[in-house]
Amino acid sequence: MASTQASLPKPIGSGRGKLRMTNRRREAVWAYLFLSPWILGFLIFLIGPMIASIYFSFTEYKVVKPPVWIGLANYTRMFGDDLFYHSLKVTVTYTLFSVPLSIVAGLFVAILLNQDVKLSGLFRTIFYLPSVISGVAIAIVFAWIFNFRFGILNYFLSLVGVQGPNWLGHPRWTLWAFVLMSLWGVGGNVVIFLAALQGVPIVLYEAAEIDGANNWRRFWRITLPMISPAILFVLIQGVIGTFQTFTQSYIMTGGGPANSTLFYLLYLYRNAFSWFEMGYASALAWVLFIIILILTLVMLKTSNQWVYYETAGEGRE
């Protein structure tokens, strides 16, 4: 073993110039070798399926029989599909409440934790804890917490004299229950905002203090601009996430009552795997993708109006 290893490098050195010529190419070959899992996965599990998905979206395909080309029929079908509009409305409504509230709540807690609080590490741990738990367990536990008669939420409301609603049983309240549940998982945002807050240079606050800026003014003029990149990140991630809400509604309400929690992805899932409408489901998936893409681009495009990037800092690294 030792002798073969020692003699290995020698045969390569047949000519100094040639070696240098091939070095670049050799590195590129290595690189593509290292990249091969991703490139293969990209082709097999992403580009391939995406192309197939475009094709299926123009067909009627019920798995047992081969797909039949029907042109744009799946897309025109959506225009007349009440459940499509409804599921989109449910998803958008949930997003409009859940995402901004999660940002405000996360920022609020992060700011509190950033005030030289004793045991801030412990508090951060507590706030993040829900984020490590699965959607299934959360759904099962919260289904009970929201229970109209025996749930602890309505018990606590009754302590302050409020008759709690039938959270999961009445279409008016179900989405609010889901929004409340999403706020329980605000800890992920707290961690991101806390890190961002800790990255704001103290000098800025000191300078502002000399200029006589009060807390409120410093928050609006220094804190918010400085952490705005983190807010943008949380906003985009949040919207992408809420548009793919599934597990809660699948387990807790099954989309009901009266379809009040029929989220877009649940409707798509049912088309694909309950009714085997693979063609229509593919069209729904593309519409979802395009909606998410447009929303993301809009958020990114408008972000230069309110997100502040510290360009001066780039030279330092």
Place this chain on the structure above:
Amino acid sequence: MASLRSHRTRRSPQYAALEAFQRILIYLTLLSLGTAILLPFLWTLSSSLKPFGTGITFPPEFIPKRFEWQNYLKVFQTIPFFGYLRNSVVVTGLSLVGELVSCTLVAYAFARLRFPGSNVLFIVLLGTMMIPYPVTMVPTFILFNSLKWVNTYLPLVIPPFFAPAYNVFLLRQFFLTINHELDEAAEVDGASKFRIYWQIILPLAKPALATVAIFSFMYYWNDFMGPLIYLSDSEKFTLSLGINFLRSMRGGDDLSMQMAASIMFVAPCILLFFVAQRYIVQGIVTTGLKG
């Protein structure tokens, strides 16, 4: 708002009183919010120990009069818990290995090697992170269905071996921070690219590997939709499907048992979180801010 303590200028007694009042308010708010976050956990734990029927009482009983450990045993008698546990361990374990191997290889190439098209490919990688799972869900199912892989673990454990973009990105960010001089020195000594990856980069990247491993563990352990789509035989279920199976079997009665099953299901993630918290926080901050 920086720390309130940075006010060194104004020191009047009124100001000190205001500051003390503010701090009390901060602690009270944090305490009550923290309690609200912890309450569902404690409620689940206490409910899992209540004797049959007493879970449904009003007002709710927060500490059971008698601890009913039988609820946990009843879970084992109602569903094949240990079989599901084994399935979950197999699926999670294989996925984890696949992600760690493939993502580190790809991340190494992006962080360290020069090759034509590197910028374009990296942008493509970032772009793929934005493509939502539902877009590929249907055709991927049809692909696996035609391979006769449905109702096996293959559709769950094979894709992780093809370097999911998110973790590639996280690892690449970390690899970039490793000092270049080390691999240059090894290269002068004639070490191959693979050897540099294996003997220099990987050992130095242990914290990042731990972060990826923890996130992946939690993701695959908790994954519900993947197993829901691909596994149909109830004895093949992972735990996440298994506890939902228990719920659908038992409906509204015997909630204590469902809570006991939930506790056992989430316990590994909670333990892991307490053991490895700093890696988790580091990972969130890396992907969330330096991205």
